[in-house]
Amino acid sequence: MARYRLHHSLGRRQVIRHLHRWAKRHFSTQKRCRHQKLTDARLVALLLSRFVFKHPYPSIWWAMLREDRSGLPTYTQAFTRGQRLLARLEALACPAESIVEVVVDSMPLPVCRPKRGKRCAFPGARWGFGTQGDVFGFKLHAWVSPRGRILQYLIRPANLHDTTVAYELNARWGEFGGPKIIGDKGYCSLGFVYPPKKNTRYDTGWRSDRHPVLRRRIETVFAQLVEAQIRSVQTKTLGSLRLRTVLAVIAHNLSQP
Structure with a gap:
């Protein structure tokens, strides 16, 4: 691209x-x-x-x-x-490329404010929890390169655990050259590099001199997407949510050096 x-x-x-x-x-x-x-x-x-x-x-x-x-x-x-043109846009948004490391995380995509969640009839939307509290809608799960490009993403209901969707992202692991997948403690599972917990009895591959810096990269990317209005609640169908997301992802990737 x-x-x-x-x-x-x-x-x-x-x-x-x-x-x-x-x-x-x-x-x-x-x-x-x-x-x-x-x-x-x-x-x-x-x-x-x-x-x-x-x-x-x-x-x-x-x-x-x-x-x-x-x-x-x-x-x-x-x-x-x-x-x-949605299918064509989604195919162009995240072309496969060979890479050594990727960072995985998720961010909420609410379809309404929490106080209106009980009356919202958005198909497929579910209650979930994010770092800022309860959210009704979906989550954007993404792989981000160390340079800040979004390599692939999925939109899934907010109640699904991050690890569950991460295994869906891993289906394309071979297309990207088999990179190391760096996550946070929410990705406490074999196949991911994550910060060890107190009761972890094996080496998770986490290196405190390198991986925290990479983790901050995906937080910066998500903040840029939010600033670009990807989290606007003005949407009524999953198709419109997908269109808004793919346009934001393409615009973000085109702006990266």
């Missing part, structure tokens, strides 16, 4: 130009029918731009884009087309 130093200081047009350059490599640059207002590549670039500028409201951001660009479709039309 090509990487760009994307930042809001570049200006809106310049950022969108960089995103469009990447999108043209993977999406169509031709309009499929006469009434289509923009190509798939241009649409993806415009959708990604919101996460670079960390705007919390997608409809307002799209309205701002329409002020500068005449002929854009409505946000509802753009969102519907984005849903159709």
